[in-house]
Amino acid sequence: xxxxxxxxxGDAAMAIAAxxxxxxxxxxxxxxxxxxxxxxxxxxxxxxxDINGLPDMARxxxxxxxxxxxxxLARMSDVAADVEVRRRFPVIAEALLFAASGQLRNMxxxxxxxxxxxxxxxxxxxxxxxxxxxxxxSGCAALRGLNRNHAIFGWSEACVATHASDVxxxxxxxxxxxxxxxxxxxxxxxxxxFHRLPGDTPQRDTALERGxxxxxxxxxxxxxxxxxxxxxxxDRQSYEFALVSAAAALATDGRRIRSARLALxxxxxxxxxxxxxxxxxxxxxxxxxxxxKSAIATSFADARPLAGNGFKVxxxxxxxxxALQSAGARA
Amino acid sequence: MRSRTRPIPKADVxxxxxxxxxxxxxxxxxxxxxxxxxxxxLRDMLALSGTKKGCDRGECGACTVHIDGRRVLSCMTxxxxxEGRRITTIEGLEDGGRLHPVQAAFVEHDxxxxxxxxxxxxxxGVAMIEEAKAGWPSAxxxxxxxxxTLADLSNAEIRERMSGNLCRCACYxxxxxxxxxxxTGRR
Ligand SMILES: Cc1cc2nc3c(=O)[nH]c(=O)nc-3n(C[C@H](O)[C@H](O)[C@H](O)COP(=O)(O)OP(=O)(O)OC[C@H]3O[C@@H](n4cnc5c(N)ncnc54)[C@H](O)[C@@H]3O)c2cc1C
Ligand code: SF4
Ligand code: FES
Ligand code: FES
Numbered sequence: 001x002x003x004x005x006x007x008x009x010g011d012a013a014m015a016i017a018a019x020x021x022x023x024x025x026x027x028x029x030x031x032x033x034x035x036x037x038x039x040x041x042x043x044x045x046x047x048x049x050d051i052n053g054l055p056d057m058a059r060x061x062x063x064x065x066x067x068x069x070x071x072x073l074a075r076m077s078d079v080a081a082d083v084e085v086r087r088r089f090p091v092i093a094e095a096l097l098f099a100a101s102g103q104l105r106n107m108x109x110x111x112x113x114x115x116x117x118x119x120x121x122x123x124x125x126x127x128x129x130x131x132x133x134x135x136x137x138s139g140c141a142a143l144r145g146l147n148r149n150h151a152i153f154g155w156s157e158a159c160v161a162t163h164a165s166d167v168x169x170x171x172x173x174x175x176x177x178x179x180x181x182x183x184x185x186x187x188x189x190x191x192x193x194f195h196r197l198p199g200d201t202p203q204r205d206t207a208l209e210r211g212x213x214x215x216x217x218x219x220x221x222x223x224x225x226x227x228x229x230x231x232x233x234x235d236r237q238s239y240e241f242a243l244v245s246a247a248a249a250l251a252t253d254g255r256r257i258r259s260a261r262l263a264l265x266x267x268x269x270x271x272x273x274x275x276x277x278x279x280x281x282x283x284x285x286x287x288x289x290x291x292x293k294s295a296i297a298t299s300f301a302d303a304r305p306l307a308g309n310g311f312k313v314x315x316x317x318x319x320x321x322x323a324l325q326s327a328g329a330r331a
Numbered sequence: 332m333r334s335r336t337r338p339i340p341k342a343d344v345x346x347x348x349x350x351x352x353x354x355x356x357x358x359x360x361x362x363x364x365x366x367x368x369x370x371x372x373l374r375d376m377l378a379l380s381g382t383k384k385g386c387d388r389g390e391c392g393a394c395t396v397h398i399d400g401r402r403v404l405s406c407m408t409x410x411x412x413x414e415g416r417r418i419t420t421i422e423g424l425e426d427g428g429r430l431h432p433v434q435a436a437f438v439e440h441d442x443x444x445x446x447x448x449x450x451x452x453x454x455x456g457v458a459m460i461e462e463a464k465a466g467w468p469s470a471x472x473x474x475x476x477x478x479x480t481l482a483d484l485s486n487a488e489i490r491e492r493m494s495g496n497l498c499r500c501a502c503y504x505x506x507x508x509x510x511x512x513x514x515t516g517r518r
Contacts, residue, residue: 001364001366003364003366004366005365006348006409006411006412008414030407030408031408031409031412032404032407035368035407036388036389036407036410039387039388040388048365048409050412052412077401077462077467080467080468081462081466081467081468083478086468086475086476090474090475090476093475094470094475097468097472098470099496100495101392101496102455102458102459102462102469102493102494102495103392103395103402103404104389104404104407104495106402106403107403107404107407107408126436128485194387226476237494238490238491238494239494313472316388
């Protein structure tokens, strides 16, 4: 790793001020993504500010109305083991448990998880191959290169990468909010607006601005929560990023769907919500497989696979269907 | 070799930082550069070479140690971030010359071949049994909402919970047997 300075943040206001005035400063939480990027020279901060000592940011609170507030410094393993998280939103616990490994989950924070950068191999290649995300204007090696693991929705000629977080897919399905603190106070970003599509500026992953600290993720109370499931398909059974994953949550009357929430991972630069399918699923019977399939198909009209990942389109439809059925089995 | 076109930034301060921590029960003070990982500090400064460096990227588990009793990857955290922490490595597991039950079970079940992954496997296994005792679910748990006990620690559960430790010699069946016996007495 290159040389850098390290200091500890004692309070949030000072951390935010330091971050705002110093473009070469990065926060470090678990370090499990940032240190990997630094070793691969895909991030070269000159100063790291250790935020792990900031007070009140590791709490997992079950809000009395049925929602959750998860502190940005809460560790993946603690959130996945939390009894209320498991009871109220199994999809969150499952998305966390299907990610990374036991050791990494003990280290990795929720804030760091949703900010993790893409696993596109060209982005992390230390030899500086063309990659607009790492160096604006240098091109995209994946567009006509190895793109089996890349996007089928929402990509641009500038970048075809996917977002690798699992729990972000669950948060997107559940309409969570990212609570962010800056110099002028707090703002609450709807999860669907937090991650960006690449467009012409793939170097920016999220709506977070310099001088902003994520303090928590809030999951609102909702009738679709308990009947929820996360399904992840990958090249090996465990300790691997998703090829395609789906988070599904349902509210039902008997076997009839009253409302459905469905989001895919591994298919776009952000968690990909299937809003057309959600509308089409309203009123469908969980036992009518053909109706479920055609409802899901409405969200695939704009799928644009790349040369190497055509298989993801059919895989994503099937993963969506199976996730819905498994959520339905909990209804 | 392709050229590295991006300049390496020169940091204004990267002077050694003094860190106090407890390693295998002994208080230690070390002076580390900010960029020193916990793994490098353990091996190169504290001469605890039982902890291995496989990938240095969080991908293999060979560097697993315990921080305050939790299993972590020492290659993916900085030594200078461990002020006041309690670190346990493979060297600190035995008790007055007696092997820890998980160590003894690895010997009994032949849970290794070349041995390179073994300290990471054992450190991971010891902490994983504690996680299971605390009722933590895993990706192999059918119903995460249910509360769990050690009795639920099937071989499928053990394989999933140990998936963060790779073994190039593929000693997996024996590793699972060793941990099953140490955790539940099941042989
Ligand atoms: C081998 C391996 C396998 C993995 N597999 C998976 C997987 O299957 N699924 C999955 O979802 N993830 C996976 N991961 C990614 C892992 O979950 C992330 O690395 C981790 O969640 C990042 O959290 P952290 O606390 O370590 O973040 P850090 O590395 O500390 O930080 C990441 C980024 O977030 C910023 N940051 C951190 N906290 C805040 C905050 N509160 N406010 C503002 N900025 C902040 C940092 O500045 C940095 O830019 C894997 C990682 C590895 C190494
Ligand atoms: S897909 Fe995005 S991250 Fe990958 S090489 Fe292209 S620009 Fe870089
Ligand atoms: S050396 Fe740390 S995980 Fe491989
Ligand atoms: S015993 Fe050789 S790598 Fe595991």
